[in-house]
Amino acid sequence: MAGSYWDKFTAQRVSRRRVLQGAGVAGAAAGAVLIVGCGSGKSSNNNGTSTGSTPAGGGTPAAPTGFRLLNNSGTPKAGGSYNIGTSVDFDTFDPHISIAGGVAYFPRLYNAVINRSPVDNNFKFDDLASSLEQPDSTTYIFTMRDNVKIGPNKLGVPERNMDAGDIKATFDRIKNLPQANAYAFVGPNIASVDASADGKTTTIKTPKPYGYFFFRIGSAINLIVPKELIQQADKMKSASAGAGPYVLNPGDYTEGQNAKLTKNPSYYRKDENNNNASLPYLDQMTVKIIADRSALRTAFQSGQTEQYTAQDVNDANSLQQGGPNYTVNRDTTNTFIAFTMNPLNAPWKDDRIRKAANFALNRQEYVDRVYAGQAKQNGLVHWSLGDYALPPSELKTLQPFDPQQSKQLIQAATGNSTIDITVMWPDNSIIEEHNLHLPIWLSQMQNAGFNIKKDPQAFATWLTNYTNKKYDASLALNQVYETAEFEMDFESKEGPAGSNIYSNGLGAIDPAIEKAIIDSKAITDPAAQAKAVQEAQRMMYAKGPMFLPLVTPYAFTLFQPYVHNIPSGIGAGSALFLNTIWLAK
């Protein structure tokens, strides 16, 4: 799933990455999170609490090595209210159509069928489903967990166990709701959803094998809502009723101020590491709307919030100096700024010019200057997607920083050592990273022989031109891609989600690449799919790639010293499903 530019725009200088990161690690739930291997259907009790934990406070956190809980000492204690500041106000609490702040909190209110971490394939969180059977590559039979009970609520939804009918009702709704965020996924990728008569089994069929199925079905925009609530969807705008760890009661959201999520006493998960204590530990989670970054930071420093996502490592370090012994979570993100070329327009239709652009960029300069070293260079798939990305050693040969080679390629293509290009970008960007990337990018391209005719545009104009593919080249705002699918799609004939917008990818001029992209989607084994995605990238490099994600940074989230069991290492989207946090105060 990809976040939109608009997500970023509305975020008022806070990227969706930050929204998710900020909220993602804040929930409370299982020290004994039950992680179940979906593919095999076997259960394990790997709660991850003992692996690679980082001591509280201070110092530079270790690089992510998989799931772990930070500041995990002590016996968990129930109770307390957890305050989070967010710069993104809620639009609606309807999980299927919200595009703003709510997205980061829906897993607190509702359940997924299953969730798989995009950054750690070993992390699989079975929620409504307790097991899975796959008789063929297009059929998924989920057996429902029998103790996921809808909590007490004020929307009149009966306190019953969630069943297969809820899954069917949810996907039927999304399929018939064009404004739903997951409409683009459900429409082409889900052929049917059937619920067994006893409500214990759900069968989902895809029209063809689809390798990103688990990532998509478990995302925060595909959460399962009780069927009774779907019948009265208007009530979801400002309240909730479900079987998630918390409930939002009517009146507990005050527009522009805060939303108070109250513990669901019926939540089914227990902490196996703490005598099966009920989860979540927190009585309440209050999400405070604090639009300004300085105010967010101030609220954290003055103890009005329990966590803060720093602007960058320098911001995190400055807070630690002289402050309390904050716990710092350095986690991977899925964001980057990309350079997009239109291979159907001159001069980018010439493979050599695209390759020249690839060699013109010194990606390490962005790592050092924009992110103070806390980022990594990307290939055509960003590095935090693990095996889907090409290894750094290979990238050194596929995308070396070599302005001389750029000039030679330009010379070979045009007879001159320089070439004029027109590049658009959103002017006066409210996204800090974009403003920091732009001058570096302009300088690098200029030094490699590209004479740039600058075409900065108002955001809305730029977005319209981008979606209508009216551009030669564009430096794009940072984007959030939780799987490799969208990066691959940019290089395909029809662009992201097959909607024929944003890009004319290499697939439009090279059928072999188009086939490689389409074939990679159909591979359902993650390891084999990752290999296929890598192979497709090699083909793109050989042809001259048209979509260049530059670098992807780490995110730094600080927590008050008394916050314990902070999930880390699985990506913010997956961490949203965990509710391990407790407060020692």
Place this chain on the structure above:
Amino acid sequence: MQTFILRRLMVGVVILIFLSLATFVLLHVVPGDPAKLRCGLSCQPEQVAAIRHQLGLDKPLFPISFSGSLPFIEFGPSQYGDWVKSLFSGDLGVSQYYQQPVATALQNRFPVTFELMVLTLILTVLIGVPFGIVSAVFRNSAVDYLVRTTAILGLSVPNFWLGTLVLIVPVAVWGYSPPLGRVISFSADPIGNLKQFGPPAAVLALASAAGIMRLARSSLLEVMRQDYMRTARAKGLKERAVVLRHGLKNSLIPVVTVLGLQVAGLLGGAIIIEQIFTLPGLGQYVFQELLYKDFQVVQTMTVYVGAIVILMNLAVDVSYAWFDPRIRYS
């Protein structure tokens, strides 16, 4: 006086009609489709169409269209017509961003902005007028120079910068900040309320108080040169009585005029200050909706603010008669 007020109100209505048309046209001329902005990256054309329909953006802009056959002019549903109707009916529709009724949001947020404005105006008057008097009375003294220098500083410092400083310095030095992320009502907790609204009001008031101070000073100096002031002194009145009873009231006319005009300026400044201090008022609401190209809300707020400015100007004009009984409206 009644005729004067009636005439001014009628002119105000005409201004509002033009304002509504200008706002409507300008917002629709600016490039960018709100439906596309609302949709995600993977938005399909039918999703955009559905959102456009939901927002009423698939209707014509104006209720009048021209046709090739008699009667050549057709009237029908339109975006402008729907909006104007909603202004009168009070049903302002649903916010594109918040998905909640706009009227309810305005109702909830108005008290926040109103309190901020009132507090700011009180601080503006309390700071600006007395210092203006002091500065005028002690003209060219050290006190005068100090006050005038401070006023120039107040006018020069941007309020967004000052507001940020007011947030980050106390928390860095004392670990203190005003309450953020919730509104404390005055009736429930007066002290907490003032802790919350005091700093932003002070930041907003600084520049306006500086302006008022300079104006009060120059106006009072002007008045103090008048013959009747000399007469007042000649008949043996104390200087304090001369200044406060005879000088001050007469010097306040330009001050009141500017104070009235400042209300509009303060509403503009509130957009930034409410953002910085996390006050969920009208300014923050409009800012959010503006980013979202929510035509309905931005148009409505522009017309409402326009109406407030017109009414404030009228109130200022009417108040002249109280300050100077020689002024008559006919």
